[in-house]
Amino acid sequence: MGEWVTLDTHHGPVRAWQAEPDGKPRGGLVVIQEIFGANAHIREVAEGFAAKGYAVLAPSFFDLVDGPAADPDTLPYDPDGVKRGLERVTALGVEKALEVVRAAASRLAPAGRVGTVGYCWGGSIALLAALRLGLPSVSYYGARNVQFLDETAKAPVMFHFGAQDRSIPPEAIKAHREKLPQMATFVYPADHAFNRNVG
Template structure:
Protein backbone atom coordinates (compact mmCIF):
# COMPACT_ATOMS: atom_id res chain seq x y z
CA UNK A 1 0.00 0.00 0.00
CA UNK A 2 1.32 3.41 -0.92
CA UNK A 3 1.60 6.57 1.12
CA UNK A 4 1.82 10.31 0.64
CA UNK A 5 5.32 11.76 0.67
CA UNK A 6 6.69 15.27 0.16
CA UNK A 7 8.53 16.04 -3.07
CA UNK A 8 10.77 19.05 -3.60
CA UNK A 9 10.32 20.59 -7.05
CA UNK A 10 11.17 23.87 -8.84
CA UNK A 11 7.50 24.74 -8.26
CA UNK A 12 7.84 24.27 -4.50
CA UNK A 13 7.12 21.36 -2.19
CA UNK A 14 4.25 19.15 -3.31
CA UNK A 15 2.66 15.89 -2.23
CA UNK A 16 3.13 12.66 -4.17
CA UNK A 17 1.67 9.19 -3.78
CA UNK A 18 4.46 6.60 -3.64
CA UNK A 19 4.11 2.84 -3.65
CA UNK A 20 6.76 0.14 -3.92
CA UNK A 21 6.71 -3.52 -4.92
CA UNK A 22 7.25 -6.31 -2.43
CA UNK A 23 9.96 -7.80 -4.65
CA UNK A 24 13.10 -6.13 -6.08
CA UNK A 25 11.95 -3.39 -8.44
CA UNK A 26 11.95 -3.84 -12.22
CA UNK A 27 12.17 -0.06 -12.59
CA UNK A 28 10.51 3.13 -11.38
CA UNK A 29 7.65 5.11 -12.92
CA UNK A 30 6.43 8.67 -12.60
CA UNK A 31 2.66 8.32 -12.98
CA UNK A 32 1.24 11.50 -14.51
CA UNK A 33 -2.37 12.21 -13.60
CA UNK A 34 -5.32 13.16 -15.75
CA UNK A 35 -6.88 16.59 -15.25
CA UNK A 36 -8.62 15.24 -12.14
CA UNK A 37 -5.68 15.22 -9.72
CA UNK A 38 -4.16 12.32 -7.81
CA UNK A 39 -7.56 10.88 -7.01
CA UNK A 40 -8.45 7.34 -5.99
CA UNK A 41 -8.16 6.12 -9.57
CA UNK A 42 -4.62 7.45 -10.08
CA UNK A 43 -3.54 6.08 -6.72
CA UNK A 44 -4.97 2.75 -7.84
CA UNK A 45 -3.01 2.93 -11.08
CA UNK A 46 0.17 3.46 -9.06
CA UNK A 47 -0.70 0.50 -6.83
CA UNK A 48 -1.23 -1.64 -9.92
CA UNK A 49 2.23 -0.84 -11.26
CA UNK A 50 3.73 -1.69 -7.87
CA UNK A 51 1.97 -5.05 -7.99
CA UNK A 52 3.69 -5.62 -11.34
CA UNK A 53 7.10 -4.87 -9.87
CA UNK A 54 7.62 -1.14 -10.37
CA UNK A 55 8.16 1.66 -7.89
CA UNK A 56 5.45 4.19 -8.72
CA UNK A 57 5.34 7.87 -7.80
CA UNK A 58 2.30 10.00 -8.66
CA UNK A 59 3.02 13.71 -8.03
CA UNK A 60 0.12 16.01 -7.21
CA UNK A 61 0.78 18.34 -10.13
CA UNK A 62 -1.84 20.88 -9.08
CA UNK A 63 -0.38 21.43 -5.59
CA UNK A 64 1.60 24.57 -6.60
CA UNK A 65 -1.65 26.35 -7.44
CA UNK A 66 -4.24 24.45 -5.37
CA UNK A 67 -3.18 21.69 -2.95
CA UNK A 68 -5.09 18.49 -2.46
CA UNK A 69 -7.17 18.50 -5.64
CA UNK A 70 -9.16 15.30 -6.24
CA UNK A 71 -11.92 15.71 -8.82
CA UNK A 72 -14.71 13.52 -10.07
CA UNK A 73 -15.44 12.67 -13.71
CA UNK A 74 -18.57 14.80 -14.06
CA UNK A 75 -18.90 18.04 -16.01
CA UNK A 76 -17.97 20.12 -12.97
CA UNK A 77 -14.79 18.11 -12.49
CA UNK A 78 -13.87 18.40 -16.16
CA UNK A 79 -14.40 22.16 -16.19
CA UNK A 80 -12.38 22.68 -13.03
CA UNK A 81 -9.59 20.37 -14.17
CA UNK A 82 -9.26 22.18 -17.48
CA UNK A 83 -8.88 25.46 -15.65
CA UNK A 84 -6.18 24.02 -13.40
CA UNK A 85 -4.04 22.70 -16.25
CA UNK A 86 -4.24 26.07 -17.96
CA UNK A 87 -3.04 27.79 -14.81
CA UNK A 88 -0.22 25.29 -14.23
CA UNK A 89 1.10 25.05 -17.79
CA UNK A 90 3.12 22.28 -19.40
CA UNK A 91 6.55 23.76 -18.62
CA UNK A 92 5.81 23.59 -14.90
CA UNK A 93 4.51 20.05 -15.35
CA UNK A 94 7.78 19.03 -17.00
CA UNK A 95 9.70 20.61 -14.10
CA UNK A 96 7.70 18.54 -11.62
CA UNK A 97 8.22 15.39 -13.69
CA UNK A 98 11.97 15.97 -13.72
CA UNK A 99 12.01 16.41 -9.94
CA UNK A 100 10.00 13.21 -9.46
CA UNK A 101 12.31 11.27 -11.76
CA UNK A 102 15.37 12.62 -9.94
CA UNK A 103 13.88 11.49 -6.63
CA UNK A 104 13.48 7.94 -7.98
CA UNK A 105 16.78 7.68 -9.85
CA UNK A 106 18.75 6.30 -6.89
CA UNK A 107 16.37 3.33 -6.64
CA UNK A 108 15.95 2.23 -10.28
CA UNK A 109 15.87 3.33 -13.89
CA UNK A 110 12.97 5.70 -14.41
CA UNK A 111 10.22 6.03 -17.00
CA UNK A 112 6.90 7.85 -17.11
CA UNK A 113 3.33 6.92 -17.91
CA UNK A 114 0.60 9.52 -18.30
CA UNK A 115 -3.10 9.69 -19.07
CA UNK A 116 -5.11 12.35 -20.92
CA UNK A 117 -3.34 15.65 -20.08
CA UNK A 118 -0.71 13.46 -18.43
CA UNK A 119 -0.25 11.64 -21.72
CA UNK A 120 1.15 14.83 -23.21
CA UNK A 121 3.35 15.39 -20.15
CA UNK A 122 4.68 11.84 -20.61
CA UNK A 123 5.46 12.58 -24.26
CA UNK A 124 7.38 15.69 -23.21
CA UNK A 125 9.29 13.60 -20.67
CA UNK A 126 10.52 11.40 -23.52
CA UNK A 127 11.24 14.32 -25.84
CA UNK A 128 12.95 16.64 -23.36
CA UNK A 129 14.01 14.61 -20.32
CA UNK A 130 15.15 11.40 -21.99
CA UNK A 131 12.75 9.20 -20.00
CA UNK A 132 11.15 6.16 -21.67
CA UNK A 133 7.46 6.99 -21.61
CA UNK A 134 3.99 5.70 -22.39
CA UNK A 135 1.37 8.25 -23.45
CA UNK A 136 -2.31 7.37 -23.15
CA UNK A 137 -4.69 9.47 -25.30
CA UNK A 138 -2.76 12.74 -25.09
CA UNK A 139 -4.95 15.20 -26.97
CA UNK A 140 -2.32 17.94 -26.70
CA UNK A 141 0.54 15.99 -28.30
CA UNK A 142 0.50 17.25 -31.86
CA UNK A 143 2.31 20.61 -31.40
CA UNK A 144 5.32 18.74 -30.02
CA UNK A 145 5.70 15.94 -32.56
CA UNK A 146 8.43 17.75 -34.51
CA UNK A 147 10.77 17.70 -31.50
CA UNK A 148 13.53 15.09 -31.65
CA UNK A 149 12.89 12.42 -29.01
CA UNK A 150 15.58 11.65 -26.45
CA UNK A 151 13.94 8.38 -25.41
CA UNK A 152 11.38 5.91 -26.77
CA UNK A 153 7.69 6.58 -26.33
CA UNK A 154 4.63 4.39 -26.87
CA UNK A 155 1.19 5.80 -27.68
CA UNK A 156 -2.31 4.45 -26.94
CA UNK A 157 -5.43 5.99 -28.51
CA UNK A 158 -9.13 5.18 -28.66
CA UNK A 159 -10.61 4.92 -32.14
CA UNK A 160 -13.86 6.56 -30.93
CA UNK A 161 -12.13 9.47 -29.17
CA UNK A 162 -13.62 12.64 -30.68
CA UNK A 163 -10.88 14.78 -29.12
CA UNK A 164 -8.20 12.84 -31.05
CA UNK A 165 -9.51 12.10 -34.56
CA UNK A 166 -7.75 9.62 -36.88
CA UNK A 167 -5.77 12.32 -38.67
CA UNK A 168 -4.18 13.36 -35.36
CA UNK A 169 -3.27 9.76 -34.59
CA UNK A 170 -1.75 9.47 -38.08
CA UNK A 171 0.48 12.47 -37.40
CA UNK A 172 2.10 10.49 -34.60
CA UNK A 173 2.89 7.69 -37.03
CA UNK A 174 4.12 10.07 -39.71
CA UNK A 175 6.32 12.23 -37.49
CA UNK A 176 7.57 9.54 -35.08
CA UNK A 177 7.67 6.43 -37.28
CA UNK A 178 10.16 4.73 -34.96
CA UNK A 179 7.62 4.70 -32.11
CA UNK A 180 4.73 2.31 -31.46
CA UNK A 181 1.28 3.84 -31.96
CA UNK A 182 -1.65 1.60 -30.97
CA UNK A 183 -5.39 2.19 -31.36
CA UNK A 184 -8.27 0.43 -29.65
CA UNK A 185 -12.05 0.14 -30.24
CA UNK A 186 -12.69 2.54 -27.37
CA UNK A 187 -13.31 6.16 -26.41
CA UNK A 188 -11.20 8.71 -24.55
CA UNK A 189 -10.29 7.61 -21.02
CA UNK A 190 -10.74 3.91 -21.78
CA UNK A 191 -8.16 2.90 -19.16
CA UNK A 192 -10.06 4.53 -16.28
CA UNK A 193 -12.49 2.20 -14.51
CA UNK A 194 -14.14 5.21 -12.84
CA UNK A 195 -15.35 6.62 -16.17
CA UNK A 196 -18.29 5.62 -18.33
CA UNK A 197 -15.86 5.27 -21.25
CA UNK A 198 -13.91 2.49 -19.52
CA UNK A 199 -13.26 -0.36 -21.99
CA UNK A 200 -11.84 -3.32 -20.06
CA UNK A 201 -10.55 -5.31 -23.03
CA UNK A 202 -8.70 -2.31 -24.48
CA UNK A 203 -7.36 -1.36 -21.06
CA UNK A 204 -5.96 -4.86 -20.51
CA UNK A 205 -4.24 -4.98 -23.89
CA UNK A 206 -2.80 -1.48 -23.53
CA UNK A 207 -1.53 -2.34 -20.06
CA UNK A 208 0.08 -5.53 -21.34
CA UNK A 209 1.92 -3.55 -24.02
CA UNK A 210 2.86 -0.88 -21.50
CA UNK A 211 4.39 -3.40 -19.13
CA UNK A 212 6.34 -5.04 -21.95
CA UNK A 213 7.64 -1.60 -22.97
CA UNK A 214 8.89 -0.80 -19.48
CA UNK A 215 10.36 -4.26 -18.89
CA UNK A 216 12.39 -3.71 -22.05
CA UNK A 217 13.46 -0.10 -21.60
CA UNK A 218 13.97 -0.01 -17.82
CA UNK A 219 15.75 -3.35 -17.49
Protein backbone atom coordinates in the same frame (compact mmCIF):
# COMPACT_ATOMS: atom_id res chain seq x y z
CA MET B 1 -0.68 0.30 0.50
CA GLY B 2 1.06 3.48 -0.58
CA GLU B 3 1.51 6.75 1.19
CA TRP B 4 1.92 10.44 0.45
CA VAL B 5 5.47 11.77 0.33
CA THR B 6 6.66 15.28 -0.53
CA LEU B 7 8.71 16.24 -3.57
CA ASP B 8 10.74 19.43 -3.47
CA THR B 9 10.54 21.34 -6.74
CA HIS B 10 11.81 24.76 -7.81
CA HIS B 11 8.20 25.94 -7.64
CA GLY B 12 7.33 24.58 -4.20
CA PRO B 13 6.42 21.30 -2.49
CA VAL B 14 4.31 18.74 -4.29
CA ARG B 15 2.82 15.63 -2.75
CA ALA B 16 3.27 12.33 -4.56
CA TRP B 17 1.60 9.01 -3.90
CA GLN B 18 4.40 6.51 -3.34
CA ALA B 19 3.77 2.84 -3.99
CA GLU B 20 6.56 0.33 -3.46
CA PRO B 21 6.92 -3.21 -4.81
CA ASP B 22 7.65 -6.29 -2.77
CA GLY B 23 11.35 -6.93 -3.15
CA LYS B 24 13.85 -5.23 -5.41
CA PRO B 25 12.24 -2.83 -7.93
CA ARG B 26 12.34 -3.57 -11.65
CA GLY B 27 12.76 0.18 -12.13
CA GLY B 28 11.00 3.44 -11.33
CA LEU B 29 7.80 4.82 -12.83
CA VAL B 30 6.24 8.29 -12.66
CA VAL B 31 2.46 8.06 -13.10
CA ILE B 32 1.12 11.30 -14.58
CA GLN B 33 -2.47 12.18 -13.77
CA GLU B 34 -5.44 13.13 -15.92
CA ILE B 35 -6.99 16.60 -15.60
CA PHE B 36 -8.88 15.32 -12.56
CA GLY B 37 -5.85 15.22 -10.28
CA ALA B 38 -3.93 12.57 -8.36
CA ASN B 39 -7.23 11.09 -7.26
CA ALA B 40 -8.17 7.63 -6.01
CA HIS B 41 -8.12 6.25 -9.57
CA ILE B 42 -4.57 7.47 -10.23
CA ARG B 43 -3.42 6.19 -6.86
CA GLU B 44 -4.95 2.81 -7.73
CA VAL B 45 -3.04 2.85 -11.03
CA ALA B 46 0.15 3.52 -9.08
CA GLU B 47 -0.57 0.60 -6.77
CA GLY B 48 -1.13 -1.63 -9.79
CA PHE B 49 2.26 -0.84 -11.25
CA ALA B 50 3.90 -1.37 -7.85
CA ALA B 51 2.28 -4.81 -7.74
CA LYS B 52 4.07 -5.52 -11.03
CA GLY B 53 7.42 -4.70 -9.44
CA TYR B 54 7.96 -0.98 -10.00
CA ALA B 55 8.76 1.76 -7.52
CA VAL B 56 6.09 4.34 -8.33
CA LEU B 57 5.41 7.99 -7.66
CA ALA B 58 2.16 9.66 -8.75
CA PRO B 59 2.63 13.40 -8.17
CA SER B 60 -0.26 15.66 -7.24
CA PHE B 61 0.58 18.23 -9.92
CA PHE B 62 -2.20 20.59 -8.91
CA ASP B 63 -0.51 21.20 -5.54
CA LEU B 64 1.38 23.96 -7.38
CA VAL B 65 -1.99 25.57 -8.16
CA ASP B 66 -4.20 24.75 -5.17
CA GLY B 67 -1.57 24.25 -2.46
CA PRO B 68 -0.28 21.02 -0.89
CA ALA B 69 -3.16 20.81 1.58
CA ALA B 70 -5.85 20.58 -1.12
CA ASP B 71 -7.89 17.40 -1.38
CA PRO B 72 -6.85 15.56 -4.58
CA ASP B 73 -10.25 13.85 -4.82
CA THR B 74 -12.43 16.92 -5.33
CA LEU B 75 -12.81 17.01 -9.14
CA PRO B 76 -15.76 14.92 -10.32
CA TYR B 77 -15.91 13.10 -13.65
CA ASP B 78 -18.50 15.48 -15.06
CA PRO B 79 -18.55 18.73 -17.08
CA ASP B 80 -17.84 20.82 -13.98
CA GLY B 81 -14.87 18.64 -13.12
CA VAL B 82 -13.58 18.93 -16.67
CA LYS B 83 -13.90 22.72 -16.55
CA ARG B 84 -12.12 23.01 -13.22
CA GLY B 85 -9.43 20.54 -14.25
CA LEU B 86 -8.70 22.42 -17.46
CA GLU B 87 -8.41 25.65 -15.49
CA ARG B 88 -5.80 24.03 -13.27
CA VAL B 89 -3.89 22.59 -16.22
CA THR B 90 -3.72 26.07 -17.77
CA ALA B 91 -2.63 27.67 -14.50
CA LEU B 92 0.06 25.03 -13.99
CA GLY B 93 1.60 25.15 -17.47
CA VAL B 94 3.88 22.67 -19.19
CA GLU B 95 7.21 23.79 -17.76
CA LYS B 96 6.11 23.47 -14.13
CA ALA B 97 4.59 20.08 -14.90
CA LEU B 98 7.86 18.86 -16.38
CA GLU B 99 9.74 20.14 -13.33
CA VAL B 100 7.47 17.97 -11.16
CA VAL B 101 8.20 14.97 -13.40
CA ARG B 102 11.91 15.70 -13.16
CA ALA B 103 11.75 15.85 -9.35
CA ALA B 104 9.82 12.58 -9.18
CA ALA B 105 12.23 10.84 -11.56
CA SER B 106 15.18 12.02 -9.50
CA ARG B 107 13.57 10.65 -6.34
CA LEU B 108 13.04 7.30 -8.09
CA ALA B 109 16.58 7.03 -9.48
CA PRO B 110 17.78 4.51 -6.84
CA ALA B 111 15.17 2.06 -8.17
CA GLY B 112 16.99 1.82 -11.51
CA ARG B 113 15.90 3.04 -14.91
CA VAL B 114 12.97 5.46 -14.65
CA GLY B 115 10.12 5.97 -17.10
CA THR B 116 6.72 7.65 -17.15
CA VAL B 117 3.17 6.75 -18.03
CA GLY B 118 0.49 9.41 -18.43
CA TYR B 119 -3.20 9.62 -19.18
CA CYS B 120 -5.20 12.33 -21.00
CA TRP B 121 -3.38 15.59 -20.15
CA GLY B 122 -0.80 13.38 -18.48
CA GLY B 123 -0.37 11.52 -21.75
CA SER B 124 0.92 14.70 -23.36
CA ILE B 125 3.19 15.42 -20.39
CA ALA B 126 4.51 11.85 -20.70
CA LEU B 127 5.31 12.54 -24.37
CA LEU B 128 7.20 15.67 -23.33
CA ALA B 129 9.06 13.68 -20.68
CA ALA B 130 10.43 11.52 -23.50
CA LEU B 131 11.08 14.44 -25.85
CA ARG B 132 12.67 16.86 -23.39
CA LEU B 133 13.73 14.92 -20.31
CA GLY B 134 14.92 11.72 -21.96
CA LEU B 135 12.59 9.48 -19.95
CA PRO B 136 11.11 6.43 -21.73
CA SER B 137 7.37 7.01 -21.65
CA VAL B 138 3.93 5.68 -22.45
CA SER B 139 1.29 8.18 -23.55
CA TYR B 140 -2.38 7.26 -23.24
CA TYR B 141 -4.82 9.36 -25.31
CA GLY B 142 -2.83 12.58 -25.13
CA ALA B 143 -5.08 15.04 -26.96
CA ARG B 144 -2.42 17.78 -26.81
CA ASN B 145 0.34 15.71 -28.41
CA VAL B 146 0.25 16.90 -32.01
CA GLN B 147 1.74 20.34 -31.31
CA PHE B 148 4.90 18.66 -29.95
CA LEU B 149 5.47 15.96 -32.58
CA ASP B 150 8.11 17.92 -34.51
CA GLU B 151 10.46 17.92 -31.51
CA THR B 152 13.35 15.45 -31.47
CA ALA B 153 12.79 12.53 -29.12
CA LYS B 154 15.46 11.90 -26.48
CA ALA B 155 13.86 8.61 -25.42
CA PRO B 156 11.31 6.15 -26.80
CA VAL B 157 7.60 6.74 -26.31
CA MET B 158 4.64 4.44 -26.94
CA PHE B 159 1.18 5.77 -27.83
CA HIS B 160 -2.27 4.33 -27.05
CA PHE B 161 -5.46 5.77 -28.58
CA GLY B 162 -9.15 4.93 -28.84
CA ALA B 163 -10.62 4.86 -32.34
CA GLN B 164 -13.89 6.33 -31.02
CA ASP B 165 -12.22 9.20 -29.16
CA ARG B 166 -13.72 12.41 -30.56
CA SER B 167 -10.99 14.52 -28.93
CA ILE B 168 -8.29 12.77 -30.99
CA PRO B 169 -9.39 12.45 -34.65
CA PRO B 170 -7.86 9.91 -37.06
CA GLU B 171 -5.65 12.56 -38.65
CA ALA B 172 -4.05 13.25 -35.27
CA ILE B 173 -3.21 9.57 -34.83
CA LYS B 174 -1.86 9.51 -38.38
CA ALA B 175 0.40 12.46 -37.50
CA HIS B 176 1.98 10.42 -34.70
CA ARG B 177 2.81 7.62 -37.12
CA GLU B 178 4.17 9.99 -39.75
CA LYS B 179 6.22 12.29 -37.53
CA LEU B 180 7.47 9.67 -35.06
CA PRO B 181 7.48 6.49 -37.17
CA GLN B 182 10.06 4.84 -34.92
CA MET B 183 7.60 4.86 -32.00
CA ALA B 184 4.86 2.29 -31.46
CA THR B 185 1.31 3.61 -31.89
CA PHE B 186 -1.65 1.42 -30.91
CA VAL B 187 -5.34 2.08 -31.59
CA TYR B 188 -8.20 0.25 -29.89
CA PRO B 189 -11.97 0.06 -30.53
CA ALA B 190 -12.59 2.35 -27.58
CA ASP B 191 -13.46 5.89 -26.53
CA HIS B 192 -11.33 8.36 -24.58
CA ALA B 193 -10.17 7.30 -21.10
CA PHE B 194 -10.51 3.59 -21.85
CA ASN B 195 -7.89 2.79 -19.21
CA ARG B 196 -10.01 4.35 -16.45
CA ASN B 197 -12.22 2.02 -14.41
CA VAL B 198 -14.29 4.82 -12.82
CA GLY B 199 -16.36 7.75 -14.04
